[in-house]
Amino acid sequence: xxxxxxxxTPPLTExxxxxxxxxxxxxxxxxxxxxxxxxxxxxxATPKEVIYSKxxxxxxxxxxxxxxxxxxxxxxxxxxxxxxxxxDLSPGQSLVEYLLREGFDVFMxxxxxxxxxxxxxxxxxxxxxxxxxxxxxxxxVTGEQEVSFLGYCMxxxxxxxxxxxxxxxxxxxxxxxxxxVDFEGMGLFRRWSDRRWFDLDRIVDTLGNVPPDMIxxxxxxxxxxxxxxxxxxxxxxxxxDAWVKNYRLFNRWVYDQIPFPGEVYRQMTKxxxxxxxxxxxxxxxxxxxxxxxxxxxxxxxxxxxxxxxxPFAATQPLTTLLGSQDKEDVVLKGGHVSLIAGRNAxxxxxxxxxxxxxxxxx
Amino acid sequence: MPNNNDRADVGQLWRDWLTDTERQWNTFFNDVMGxxxxxxxxxxxxxxYSTFQRLVAQNMERSLSTLxxxxxxxxxxxxxxxxxxxxxxxSIESSINTLAAAVGHPSRPAAVTQLRPRRTRQPRSxxxxxx
Numbered sequence: 262x263x264x265x266x267x268x269x270t271p272p273l274t275e276x277x278x279x280x281x282x283x284x285x286x287x288x289x290x291x292x293x294x295x296x297x298x299x300x301x302x303x304x305x306a307t308p309k310e311v312i313y314s315k316x317x318x319x320x321x322x323x324x325x326x327x328x329x330x331x332x333x334x335x336x337x338x339x340x341x342x343x344x345x346x347x348x349d350l351s352p353g354q355s356l357v358e359y360l361l362r363e364g365f366d367v368f369m370x371x372x373x374x375x376x377x378x379x380x381x382x383x384x385x386x387x388x389x390x391x392x393x394x395x396x397x398x399x400x401x402v403t404g405e406q407e408v409s410f411l412g413y414c415m416x417x418x419x420x421x422x423x424x425x426x427x428x429x430x431x432x433x434x435x436x437x438x439x440x441x442v443d444f445e446g447m448g449l450f451r452r453w454s455d456r457r458w459f460d461l462d463r464i465v466d467t468l469g470n471v472p473p474d475m476i477x478x479x480x481x482x483x484x485x486x487x488x489x490x491x492x493x494x495x496x497x498x499x500x501x502d503a504w505v506k507n508y509r510l511f512n513r514w515v516y517d518q519i520p521f522p523g524e525v526y527r528q529m530t531k532x533x534x535x536x537x538x539x540x541x542x543x544x545x546x547x548x549x550x551x552x553x554x555x556x557x558x559x560x561x562x563x564x565x566x567x568x569x570x571x572p573f574a575a576t577q578p579l580t581t582l583l584g585s586q587d588k589e590d591v592v593l594k595g596g597h598v599s600l601i602a603g604r605n606a607x608x609x610x611x612x613x614x615x616x617x618x619x620x621x622x623x
Numbered sequence: 624m625p626n627n628n629d630r631a632d633v634g635q636l637w638r639d640w641l642t643d644t645e646r647q648w649n650t651f652f653n654d655v656m657g658x659x660x661x662x663x664x665x666x667x668x669x670x671x672y673s674t675f676q677r678l679v680a681q682n683m684e685r686s687l688s689t690l691x692x693x694x695x696x697x698x699x700x701x702x703x704x705x706x707x708x709x710x711x712x713x714s715i716e717s718s719i720n721t722l723a724a725a726v727g728h729p730s731r732p733a734a735v736t737q738l739r740p741r742r743t744r745q746p747r748s749x750x751x752x753x754x
Contacts, residue, residue, distance in 0.1 A: 315713065316706065325740045332742040364744040377695075378703045405742065452657050458666030460673075467673040467680075482656060486648035493641055497634075619746035 287500035295495070295505065302510045305346035307357045309369070313398040317373025320395045322402060326361045331622035333433045334366040334403050336395065340415035341387070342476060342521060345371045347514050347602045348413065354510070356601060356611060363615040365622065366403060370395050370416075380469035380523035385547040387525070388422045396431065407433035409618060413601055414439050414571060421539075421579075424558070425551040434621045435556065436614065437579055438563045439571045439597050443540045444533045446574025449483055454534050461530050465523040473518035480515075483569050507604060514598075540578065559587040559621050563610060565600035566592055589617070 294300060313320040337357070339345035348369070349357040360367050370392070375382075399408050410432055412420035417440025424432050441447060453459065464471075481488065491508075498504040538544035544551045562579040565571075573592070580588045593600060593609045600610060655661060680695070687694040 315710070325738055327744070328740055329744045330740045330742055331744045366740070366742070376702060376706075377699050378706055403742070404739075449653065449657055452662055453665055455662050455666075458663045460666065460670055464669055464673050467677045483653070484649045485652040486645045490641055490645035494638075497638065616746070619744075623745060 284500040333622040337369040338412040338416035409434035411436040441571040441575035470520035553582040554584040570597040
């Protein structure tokens with residue numbers, strides 16, 4: 262009798278188990294997911310409720326996840342340029358979720374998507390009307406007088422302007438992340454908006470709100486080769502679940518641009534980009550001087566080493582303008598967005614933020 | 624026979640090349656786009672763009688008016704009036720809530736505002752994720 266030995270795994274199965282083949286099959290599968298936008302990533306999922314709204318602005322309180330929280334609530338103030346879910350990107354990669362777990366009582370000011378009629382809103386509306394009203398609502402809900410501001414990019418500017426005007430504002434701590442103050446350091450943005458060839462008034466008078474496409478293109482022009490390199494990296498990493506998920510999350514946010522209020526754009530270009538008034542101590546809102554030296558609360562200035570949107574030269578002088586005794590500069594690896602929302606933020610920025618804020622929120 | 628190490632090296636070489644090439648192209652384009660000429664070109668483009676937008680808007684306004692159809696500015700006007708109404712309603716609501724609270728009938732707030740965790744947390748030595 263002849264004994265025939267049947268191999269344990271048929272040869273075809275072995276081929277499909279080979280690493281290279283598996284990777285390429287994964288590439289095809291995830292490539293189709295990406296092209297067809299199957300199972301799009303869920304963003305901004307941390308439970309929250311609106312506690313105050315006016316126009317397009319919403320003030321959210323996130324549902325506390327600990328029985329005990331720090332005394333002083335933290336109010337996240339977002340930029341006007343982009344949607345705020347960058348701060349609550351995805352479960353496991355969310356600054357909001359992290360702060361909640363660390364025991365902070367977290368609120369967020371979401372300015373919303375500007376409507377055409379919002380093109381007439383000025384910085385005075387946001388800083389002199391809206392922010393104080395938001396602070397009042399937070400005080401009502403928490404029963405606490407003081408709040409901490411955590412402003413990202415232009416949100417940090419709003420926090421500075423608010424605290425620089427309302428010297429008795431109940432701001433216990435001021436955190437600014439990637440916030441430009443010296444607009445001479447704004448690189449290409451400054452070059453392109455040079456008054457010699459940039460007819461600002463005509464653009465704002467014609468367009469009203471700056472269209473989202475224009476904003477997107479201006480950011481893209483800062484790194485023109487990035488998109489194509491990103492596609493190449495995506496193809497290289499299509500086999501990697503975590504990588505593709507992260508890419509899709511950021512891609513979704515990057516392309517989810519919103520209009521920018523026209524009058525704010527006019528004001529910021531004329532008074533900050535052209536005249537650099539904030540840096541020179543000459544900036545006023547509603548006739549009231551923004552005196553940054555009058556800010557005496559603890560202040561933390563967080564900057565990204567490779568920030569091409571708010572370059573180091575623009576963000577670095579922030580603490581030098583403040584009157585605070587307790588102030589600190591932190592420079593971390595990363596770019597403008599990855600600093601606060603990238604996968605490494607969980608190990609770099611967020612723990613430092615929690616430690617600094619926590620010590621000053623009791 | 625090619626081994627996995629060789630493949631890994633090739634892969635890494637490709638990634639390094641991609642990163643370097645991207646950096647070089649970005650630097651090149653940034654240098655070009657940082658010149659006065661480019662600034663003038665961009666300013667000219669924006670002028671043409673806004674002129675085009677204005678002409679299109681004017682023509683559209685005239686055409687829609689001729690057809691007796693609401694134009695963009697009509698819709699905007701309506702939207703502004705609605706916003707103004709919203710603000711007044713909000714102000715009235717706020718006054719009513721204040722009056723109601725004063726006579727002992729506070730309005731029902733959002734559920735999340737009723738959450739009152741103890742505000743006694745103290746910082747710990749190492750936050751989560753710290754290295």
